[in-house]
Amino acid sequence: GAGVSQTPSNKVTEKGKYVELRCDPISGHTALYWYRQSLGQGPEFLIYFQGTGAADDSGLPNDRFFAVRPEGSVSTLKIQRTERGDSAVYLCASSTGPAYEQFFGPGTRLTVL
């Protein structure tokens, strides 16, 4: 079956711009996670959705970052006023529920110039 998909695969933007990153989880997976992976580092947790609600957004670095999952399936990570330090690979994962195996998408590579 289809895995987790993310679009775009690459995004280049200028400092100060707004970007949206999309994640399409595996069908039927109720849990969805966003992670961020900077160069040479492991992924870092950003936010967890169970269904439509953000159950835990404690990993979001500041209020420029926001994510939604209005219908409990597709999720969008939104970054306002991008900064060069936001450059990273943004990974989305989904699972059948919390504490079950997380399947990762291929990521969106964000470059802020």
Next chain:
Amino acid sequence: RKEVEQDPGPFNVPEGATVAFNCTYSNSASQSFFWYRQDCRKEPKLLMSVYSSGNEDGRFTAQLNRASQYISLLIRDSKLSDSATYLCVVNSNSGYALNFGKGTSLLVTP
């Protein structure tokens, strides 16, 4: 101090060699432990879970020492296709968020 610490390597080994990776974690309340594999510019994929009694999957053996808060991965008879970054992963207090180490880079050469 990071919650999960790993030696970043790189480990360069010849085909057929045995190689071991170690990692330590700081949260003694952690309940779930994993090794993920990440190929260059690809997403992480679960290699194996790690259980207290130790577990094996083909050429791969994982061990957990809760008292020392130490996790290991042993790869026997290395193949060229084992070349990748190996990420040590521990679940957070929440139970669902994963804490990743920086990863250990392995290069298996002919």
